[in-house]
Amino acid sequence: MLQVEDIHASYGAGAVLFGVSLEVKKDEVVCLLGRNGVGKSTILKTIMNLVTPGSGHIRFKGEEITGKRTDKIAKRGLGYVPEDRDIFSTLTVLDNLKMAEVASKKPNREKALEYFPILRTLLDQEGESLSGGEQQMLAIARAVTAGSDLMMLDEPSEGLAPVIREDLKEVLTELAKEMPILLVEQNLQMTLDLANRIYIIVNGGVAFVGTPQEMEESKAVEKYLML
Amino acid sequence: MTDFLILLAGQLMNGFVFGMILALIAMGLSIIFGLMDIINFAHGAYYTLGAYVAISVMGFFDNFWVVLIVVPAVVMVVGFFVESVLLRPLYGKDPVFSLLLSFGVMLGIVQVIRLVWGVAYRPFSPPDALSGSVYLGFLHFSVYRLFVVGMCIGLAILVWLLLKKTSVGMTVRAAVDKRDMVKALGINVSAVFTVVFGVGVGLAGLAGALAAPLLAVYPEMGIQILVESFVVVVIGGMGSFKGSIVAGIIVGEIMALTTLWYPEMSHVAVYVFMAVFLLTRPKGLFGSAI
Ligand SMILES: Nc1ncnc2c1ncn2[C@@H]1O[C@H](COP(=O)(O)OP(=O)(O)OP(=O)(O)O)[C@@H](O)[C@H]1O
Ligand SMILES: [Mg+2]
Numbered sequence: 001m002l003q004v005e006d007i008h009a010s011y012g013a014g015a016v017l018f019g020v021s022l023e024v025k026k027d028e029v030v031c032l033l034g035r036n037g038v039g040k041s042t043i044l045k046t047i048m049n050l051v052t053p054g055s056g057h058i059r060f061k062g063e064e065i066t067g068k069r070t071d072k073i074a075k076r077g078l079g080y081v082p083e084d085r086d087i088f089s090t091l092t093v094l095d096n097l098k099m100a101e102v103a104s105k106k107p108n109r110e111k112a113l114e115y116f117p118i119l120r121t122l123l124d125q126e127g128e129s130l131s132g133g134e135q136q137m138l139a140i141a142r143a144v145t146a147g148s149d150l151m152m153l154d155e156p157s158e159g160l161a162p163v164i165r166e167d168l169k170e171v172l173t174e175l176a177k178e179m180p181i182l183l184v185e186q187n188l189q190m191t192l193d194l195a196n197r198i199y200i201i202v203n204g205g206v207a208f209v210g211t212p213q214e215m216e217e218s219k220a221v222e223k224y225l226m227l
Numbered sequence: 228m229t230d231f232l233i234l235l236a237g238q239l240m241n242g243f244v245f246g247m248i249l250a251l252i253a254m255g256l257s258i259i260f261g262l263m264d265i266i267n268f269a270h271g272a273y274y275t276l277g278a279y280v281a282i283s284v285m286g287f288f289d290n291f292w293v294v295l296i297v298v299p300a301v302v303m304v305v306g307f308f309v310e311s312v313l314l315r316p317l318y319g320k321d322p323v324f325s326l327l328l329s330f331g332v333m334l335g336i337v338q339v340i341r342l343v344w345g346v347a348y349r350p351f352s353p354p355d356a357l358s359g360s361v362y363l364g365f366l367h368f369s370v371y372r373l374f375v376v377g378m379c380i381g382l383a384i385l386v387w388l389l390l391k392k393t394s395v396g397m398t399v400r401a402a403v404d405k406r407d408m409v410k411a412l413g414i415n416v417s418a419v420f421t422v423v424f425g426v427g428v429g430l431a432g433l434a435g436a437l438a439a440p441l442l443a444v445y446p447e448m449g450i451q452i453l454v455e456s457f458v459v460v461v462i463g464g465m466g467s468f469k470g471s472i473v474a475g476i477i478v479g480e481i482m483a484l485t486t487l488w489y490p491e492m493s494h495v496a497v498y499v500f501m502a503v504f505l506l507t508r509p510k511g512l513f514g515s516a517i
Binding site for chain 1 (some may be wrong): 395397398400401403405407408409410411412413414418
């Protein structure tokens with residue numbers, strides 16, 4: 001459903017991605033693992049063309065989206081929950097969700113609120129007044145509201161209390177029944193529980209691809225993830 | 228009341244009038260900056276253009292109400308053109324480019340004004356229906372100034388409603404905060420840019436038309452007020468609508484009150500206030516929130 005072929009990307013003079021290729025198939029949860037600063041977030045940003053790829057190809061639902069405008073890529077059905085959540089801090093929770101409806105062909109606010117019922121009680125609150133966990137829920141709810149065909153989430157469990165992390169895992173499990181997911185995740189257990197396939201990113205390239213089982217059987221974790 | 232209190236009250240009223248005009252200009256300047264990262268040096272030139280177009284429209288139709296509709300419309304169209312043709316290719320490039328372009332647009336507009344309308348000061352009287360003064364119980368105050376205050380308050384409420392109650396306004400507020408995220412939700416931000424830029428400079432043009440009967444009309448009239456509007460934007464907080472209005476009134480009053488005691492210092496006082504204010508609140512009154 002999503003194919004990334006040999007993309008290179010850089011911030012100004014600093015090259016970050018050196019030929020990354022990966023694929024997310026229908027009904028799949030794909031996880032990107034890797035140490036801090038190896039370029040995981042940049043991969044997602046490049047897919048959204050928030051960072052412009054220097055070379056390479058990105059295809060989504062069979063169509064070339066390389067270098068297309070970010071809003072057009074999103075409209076084609078790519079949902080994105082960025083690393084820093086990017087809640088609209090001056091908008092209410094309700095308006096944050098409504099923002100996802102503006103350009104959506106099949107908005108689904110009800111589904112989003114079913115996943116995170118607590119948000120129903122916060123609808124009139126401004127984004128900036130939410131706790132970190134609530135903001136994370138809102139960021140995901142917003143992406144669900146947009147009614148995407150594939151969801152990319154960048155470290156959604158980061159900074160969450162263990163209890164909320166468990167809730168999040170359930171939501172992602174539910175979400176995975178509806179659409180393929182590309183997940184950046186530092187939490188090894190979460191990755192092992194959710195992923196169908198795992199890519200380990202090292203220094204802007206793919207160092208390992210395989211199922212969670214294959215990863216456990218190989219030395220990949222010690223080699224690429226341990227400090 | 229003593230003469231002094233009457234004088235003071237009159238000057239406070241004048242400060243409020245000028246403050247509201249500043250607020251009208253600063254609103255556009257501030258939201259354009261917050262949304263598009265553009266320091267619009269030409270903003271004062273659109274204000275000047277508004278004043279001159281007002282003179283011509285008044286000469287042609289002899290009807291101030293027509294002026295109040297035609298002026299913002301004309302200036303807005305100029306703004307649409309500048310944004311979509313000149314500025315758009317520069318988005319995503321170094322902000323220095325759009326800064327230089329705005330500077331060029333400012334010089335261009337002022338030059339066109341000189342060619343079309345000449346360099347001399349132009350008189351512009353308030354319309355008959357709004358001339359004269361009313362007695363407010365303790366002082367006589369110009370009807371036209373009261374009208375300007377009413378218009379500015381009305382426009383501020385209108386802009387506020389547009390920002391708060393419409394879906395375009397919601398998108399603008401979201402994009403001022405997190406522009407990339409708005410794109411990532413499938414919204415074409417550049418269409419929003421065009422609207423905001425056009426409306427923002429249209430408001431500056433309207434401010435020029437409203438100010439024309441109060442302040443001298445000449446080709447460089449926009450320069451001083453641009454600098455003062457920047458001060459308002461900085462004090463109010465970049466990108467903040469509320470801040471533009473509150474800071475506009477503060478700056479208007481500071482200028483009016485220093486004029487009362489020490490006229491030569493009225494412009495300097497504003498900068499001194501800004502410097503001191505920024506030391507205590509570097510982000511301005513309202514940070515980056517609208
Ligand atoms: N806006 C930017 N400008 C310049 N360099 C950047 C920018 N964003 C990221 N980088 C650099 O690019 C490299 C990759 O960053 P990226 O955020 O993609 O890493 P990551 O794998 O997501 O890390 P983390 O696990 O900390 O989120 C890092 O060295 C980072 O310092
Ligand atoms: Mg990251």
